[in-house]
Amino acid sequence: MSRICIILAVFLVAVMFGLADMYLQGITQKVMQENGDWHYQITSIDTKTSDLIAARPEVEVSGWHSTISADAGYSISGQPIAISGLDEDVFGEIYLASLAEGKYPNAANEIAVSSVLKESNDLDLGSVIDLTCPDGSTVSFSIVGFFDNPEKARLIVGSEQSVILAQEGFTTFISASNSPASEKYIIQLSQHCDMSSTIEKIKSQYSLSDGQIEANMNLLNIEGQLAGKTGVNQIYSIALILSIIVMLTCILMISSTLNSNVTQRTEFFGMLRCLGATKKQIMNFVRLEGLYWCKTAIPAGVALSIVVVWVTSAAMRKISPQWFAYMPTWGISWISIAVSVLLGLLTVLLAARTPAKKAAKSSPLEAVSGNAQQTTMFRKAANTSFFKIETAMGVHHAKSNKKNYVLMTGAFAICIVLFLTFSTLVNFMQNAFMPSEWTPExxxxxxxxxxxxxxxxxxxxxxxxxxxxxxxxxxxxxxxxxxxxxxxxxxxxxxxxxxxxxxxxxxxxxxxxxxxxxxxxxxxxxxxxxxxxxxxxxxxxxxxxxxxxxxxxxxxxxxxxxxxxxxxxxxxxxxxxxxxxxxxxxxxxxxxxxxxxxxxxxxxxxxxxxxxxxxxxxxxQVQQQRNLYSAFAVLVYGFLSIIVAITIFHIMNTINMGVIAKTKQYGTMRAIGMSNQQLIKMIVAEAMTYAVSGIILGCIIGLPMHWVVFASLITNFWGTAWSIPIFPLALIIGIVLFTSFLAVRSPAKRLHDMAIVDTIKSQQ
Incomplete structure (x- = not known):
């Protein structure tokens, strides 16, 4: 069960960062395909300056891009055409284009033609075509390639009816025909540099004005290269905040599990002290035990997250191709793996601190005397004014160990807080993506x-x-x-x-x-x-x-x-x-x-x-909105389902471990006359004390957090006033109470089936 907690923690974090990374990769690819993979375009510079810029270490790809619009008067067989001249690197690496047939033109007399012109003029590779200039003169070119992507043709040249020349051939052609052309020097910078700082240095060094430089704002924003809150920063910030909440949840869960585990083995740790183990060695023992679980739990969580990210990405591409068509098919998010592994290890180490200290306090005397199960001095008896003796003892039992009580209550409460916080995403996606009920098609x-x-x-x-x-x-x-x-x-x-x-x-x-x-x-x-x-x-x-x-x-x-x-x-x-x-x-x-x-x-x-x-x-349009809503619904309800699963696993594990840790105490109570029915009622009362206390604390913390997130995501954008989330609150409270009651059955039955002598001698 402890491994399951670690697996779920790593899984949740990896899925959140993985989907954020896949989305960013997809939207980045979409922007690149629609606008080109360039960061800045510079106009009105000479070749000497362009050569100096290209030599800078921050510049990965650069080159000239020159165009003549279809309105300039150039034609082929009477059809107006647009002409572009650019280097092969700019064509392939910056505009991400490719040829359907042939090769890219390199010589001055070579040309690549769009598929529209190919079909309308019945052209083949090696054919010679005459390009008619506005003054009526013609220039002959040899066709060496065809490109059949109309979107790329419009992006590069501005028209589907277009031709592409090598930059050298374009320069020769322009010089001969004396025609005006739009010339831009395009640069793609390294992802590892500060692009804003780099372009400022280029402007200063070569005395360029702001009017000479055009930035690809969409790409810079999505790559996190703009000052302030860029798209990438906002997405990863949200994922990090949610991951921290998940981590806190799992810290409390794993800590309570380890705490119960240590409690039931107090005599074992005391025996180690008898054999000469120091307190530091005992603490390291508990930490290493937690890390040993990580050896299998973290890879399992990462592997599961990769599969879920693949499946979810495929579902989102299918449901809403307009928004998610470019999400990777078999993408691996290394940042999600690194963050989930790091947070997983950190979670276990933080969760092991309190149990490790508790184990280190085990004394050799406890091991020798066998009095290892009761370390708390009871200064007053259970209050039987309002409850029967078995119920009162269960409540008293739960509150006797203050640290354990706070830990258990906090673990229950954080599940409620996590669920309420995530539930605001349901309202967000309904407002953001779902068309109004009355929207006509x-x-x-x-x-x-x-x-x-x-x-x-x-x-x-x-x-x-x-x-x-x-x-x-x-x-x-x-x-x-x-x-x-x-x-x-x-x-x-x-x-x-x-x-x-x-x-x-x-x-x-x-x-x-x-x-x-x-x-x-x-x-x-x-x-x-x-x-x-x-x-x-x-x-x-x-x-x-x-x-x-x-x-x-x-x-x-x-x-x-x-x-x-x-x-x-x-x-x-x-x-x-x-x-x-x-x-x-x-x-x-x-x-x-x-x-x-x-x-x-x-x-x-x-x-x-x-x-x-x-x-x-x-x-x-309405169908696309609904598809987008469905895509996000898969994510949101999936996360909520996982949170519910974490809550159920945690409650069952915690109660089960708590009963095991107190097996000897329950055996003693049976020996002095407590019936099996009374014992079960006492365990139920103890479990319900943790649950009710956790619900109260969860509501005290969770409702204000729900209000803060709701106001930030929904009220600020759509003006919808916050109200108490009755259904999500009732649902998670019902799950907590029902699971707590259900979790008692298995350990209670095990105690019922054990002989009294076995329970008293029990040393897990």
Whole structure:
């Protein structure tokens, strides 16, 4: 069980740093593929300066990149083309490009052509093409290669219809045609240097201005080369904070395990003292015993973490390729291995300190006398005023050893703190990645912003098996309204059952069900312009007729309350029809079943054969958001599951070791008349004392920590107010209590099956 604690500690730390590293590697590769693997571009320098810069030890790759845009007037067979001249190192190592066929051009008359031009002109390797200049002259080149990546072509040259020359050939061509070109000197710096400091030195040494230098900010940020809190620093900082919390948890767990282990072997350590062992040797003995567990536990934790990182990375690439497509397939994070091994060893050494000191205090006298199980002097008996004798003794037993009581309580509490802290990530990912419940994947809007969409069409949409939910809204814009004697303008909007349900989150007073069920009842969005209250009667002027409605509810806000100075009023469809006489919809929103495709969207659009509507489709965007949410859900719930597993293992191990350490004491109690049932109740009471004390301490520490993390991650970004996390708190408390009760069964049964003489003679 102690090995399991170490394995889980190393595993958690390695997975957190491993996934952070895989994500950073993936996002770095994504930035490189989209922008190029360069750090700075310098313009308006001569070749002498560029040669001096290239000779600097901090510069790994550098070279010229010259381009002529497709608008400059150059063409091949009448097709406008973009031209680029760059060295092969810049092409391959900085822009990470490669040729599909042939070789890279080296001579002045050699050229590489994009696949678009190859297909449109039926070109082959070795063919000669004529490049037409703006003045009508032509220059012939021999084709030596083809590149077929349109994204790379646009990155390098700015157009899919493009050609690439060697820098030497480009310079010769420009000199002959006397054409203007954009020239930049690109440098890639070493990862081991301070890039900001290096570029400042280059600027100072060669008298360069800020306008001559362009930085690849995205890449510098993700590589941690910008001053302040860069992306890499923030990600690793979060991983380090969570790792420290995990480490503290495991320190308390392993320490309590070692403490129980030492307690049950007090006579053994006393015997070592009889044989001449010093206190320092005993302390080293306990530490080495903990480190011996690490010999197998740490490699197992690291190996398990590597597999989990591989599986999780693959799942994230599959679920959300837009964000995680570049995560390594079989990546090994050496930083995660190093950190997890270091923290694993540190955890065990810190956890062994208190038990080692306790073992060193074992005296030779205890070993000789056999009185090794009771070192605490009881100054008062157990309090039986509120509990039966066996329960009172269990509580008294738990509190008798103050250090052990604090250690056990702290271990239980840190599990609760860890769970509550991690549970805030669930709220974070729901706000950050999950689209709102009402987010439509297809909106159908009247071209004239009137109630012109026939309600029959909505029923036709609902009959499509790929549609999960479809709902409409009727709008009446700029309706004159009299509220408490003051004249205003309002937008009157109809809701149906789904939209009324979603608006419940904004209800501050009144009732939504009244508006749904009764006619001439409305909801009003609260604004600074009016002081409307539930029960107020307001007058609407529609079609030249004044009609009174009653305010049944007040909403704090609404996604549809967008116009400053215009009130927003919601009513049922029945009320809207009665007020306006209109039966059609202004907007119909559609949400599709999981797995829907763009063809399903087209099927819905085909229903509107008569036109008169505008379609707004965001199916792919919403699906990507949901996929991203699913990817992070795998991580967050996986971590929470591991924390629950740690809690369960720890409680069962701690209680089991505690019972084993006190086997002789329990045997003595049975010898003086305590029944097996009383013994079990006493052990349960002792376990529950640790659990209840740990829950109280965990709530005292965990709730403020939950508030701090919640405020930092969620309130500061989305304004959501913190509230007591009832469900996570109830869940972890239930797990702690149930596991504590369940953990007693096995050791209690073992004591029950042992003869009294065996328990008294027990020396584990």
């Amino acid at each position: 297809l909106s159908i809007v009247s071209e004239t912003n009137t109630c012109s969409i026939d309600s029959v069409l909505l029923e036709n949409i609902k009959q499509n098996e790929n549609v999960k939910r479809a709902y409409g809204r009727m709008f009446a814009y700029d309706v004159p309204v009299n509220i408490d004697g003051s004249n205003h303008k309002a937008n009157v909007i109809s809701y149906e059952a789904n939209q009324f349900k979603w608006s419940a989150d904004y209800l501050t007073a009144g009732s939504i069900s009244v508006v749904e069920q009764e006619e001439n009842q409305v909801l009003v969005v609260n604004t600074e312009n009016t002081d409307v209250r539930v029960g107020d009667v307001i007058t609407l002027s529609i079609n030249g007729k004044e009609q009174a409605v009653t305010v049944a509810g007040i909403l704090s806000d609404s996604p549809l309350a967008r116009e400053e100075g215009t009130e927003t009023i919601f009513c049922s469809e029945k009320t809207f029809v009665a007020l306006t006489g209109q039966t059609g919809y202004t907007i119909i929103d559609v949400q599709f079943q999981n797995g829907a495709s763009i063809e399903d969207v087209k099927d819905i659009e085909n229903i509107f054969t008569d036109g008169g509507v505008v379609f707004t489709e965001q199916l792919s």
